[in-house]
Amino acid sequence: MQPANPLSILSNACSADLRLQPYPHLVIENALDPTVYARLEAEFPADDLVVDGRQVKDTWFDYPACKVLKDERVAPLWREFFAYHTSQAFYSELAALAGDAIRSLHPDLESRVGLPLADFKVGMRPGGRGDPLASGADVSMECQFYVNYTRAPRTVRGPHVDRPSELFAALLYFRQPADDSVGANLDICEAVEAIYPSKHSVRIAELPAEVAEKSVQTVRTAPYKANTLVLFLNSPRSIHAVSPRTPTPLTRRHINFCADVPFDLFKIDLPTRLALKKSLAHLPVLWRVGQRL
DSSP: OOOTEEETTTTTOOGGOOOOSSEEEEEEOSOHHHHHHHHHHHHHOOHHHHHTTTOOSSSSSEEEHHHHHTOOOOOOOHHHHHHHHSSHHHHHHHHHHHHHHOOOOOOTHHHHHHHHGGGOOOOOSGGGOOOOTTTTSSSSEEEEEEEESSSOOOOOOOOOOOOEEEEEEHHHHHHHOOOOOBOOOOOEEESSOOSSSSSTTOSSSSTTTTTGGGGGGEEEEEEOOEEEEEEEEOOOOOOEEEEBBOOOEEEEEEEEEEEOOOOOSSSSEHHHHHHHHHHHHTSSGGGGHHHHO
16 A cells, blocks of 8 residues: 555545544544644745635635646645645545445446546546536546635525535635634534435525525534544535634635536425526526516
């Protein structure tokens, strides 16, 4: 067995860390070797680079791998980190760690792709959020700098599911040493009401994929703590939320990891009101009417 890459977010993970309920996930403190983390922390880019010319407001901003790898303002170690986490080698690490859980969640995935899970061809997302699929790839990988402004008290994001084409998602926290805010933890949730029309679908309450707070409960929390990793496999049951954060001028910093397959793994079921709103949003003349529904 080859030694783990010291830059890998899975370098300190093992199969025993993967909890299967309420959906497969792991939370690891000190995910990276402290020396490696300290070097990355010292060279974490300024918020301005991640904001990338957009208007600053209380929301999140990302800077994807396709830009990072070409940007010489980003430190070489960070570019190496991003290259690894969008590579076949990192996907192979994940498949070895969580392959059985992936097959259990999505038993038809290998037949739909036509290959064993370990042999899926990996590509990097070529255009960030706006272009989630890599040409010719079975799995399109992404790694992003993320900063989130919370200058007024707010919930970063309530309970929701991710897009149905996403295979997994992960966050590695780079909390700033001076950050004394409270909150911004990642909550692992489970449904306490009937929101599953079928085994492979989930009913949402609001767009884009929000689940009503009364319908879920938190069963585990990944604290917003430096060098903490939270990773989960995506499915209709992979409901999660970011807890409210108290006001601070310091951004919530993390690295976001995800991967998409070229088709949906499950269905998001829309109530009639939301289905109509979504359909009208694609019609220019009726767009404003749709926004009012």
